[in-house]
Amino acid sequence: MEQLPKCPECGSEYTYEDGQNYVCPECAHEWSQTAEEVEEGIVARDANGNLLTDGDTVTVIKDLKVKGSSSTLKIGTRVKNIRLVEGDHNIDCKIDGFGAMKLKSEFVKKN
Numbered sequence: 001m002e003q004l005p006k007c008p009e010c011g012s013e014y015t016y017e018d019g020q021n022y023v024c025p026e027c028a029h030e031w032s033q034t035a036e037e038v039e040e041g042i043v044a045r046d047a048n049g050n051l052l053t054d055g056d057t058v059t060v061i062k063d064l065k066v067k068g069s070s071s072t073l074k075i076g077t078r079v080k081n082i083r084l085v086e087g088d089h090n091i092d093c094k095i096d097g098f099g100a101m102k103l104k105s106e107f108v109k110k111n
């Protein structure tokens, strides 16, 4: 039999599945099966508070100085196929004319 998690509210072992949710028959608590996986991943939000995911295309919302270069990444630059990483600069990407670089998610918005 498939091992279902215990109810996080009351610890009951009689959890059952209901579509995308788990349901506890003892305290009627319902929770999402995917909640735990989402929390373990890297959470990055754009300037509007939208969640970003690997492979997203984003737009730069302000001019950004590029470290070790005299050029500036201009507002409105589209950045394709981002990858989320841990840290202060939480977006790993490649930008035409700049190459591989890292951005802060707060300075982009999701397309």
Ligand SMILES: [Zn+2]
Pocket (backbone or CB within 6 Å): 007, 008, 009, 010, 011, 012, 024, 025, 026, 027, 028, 029
């Ligand atoms: Zn319960």
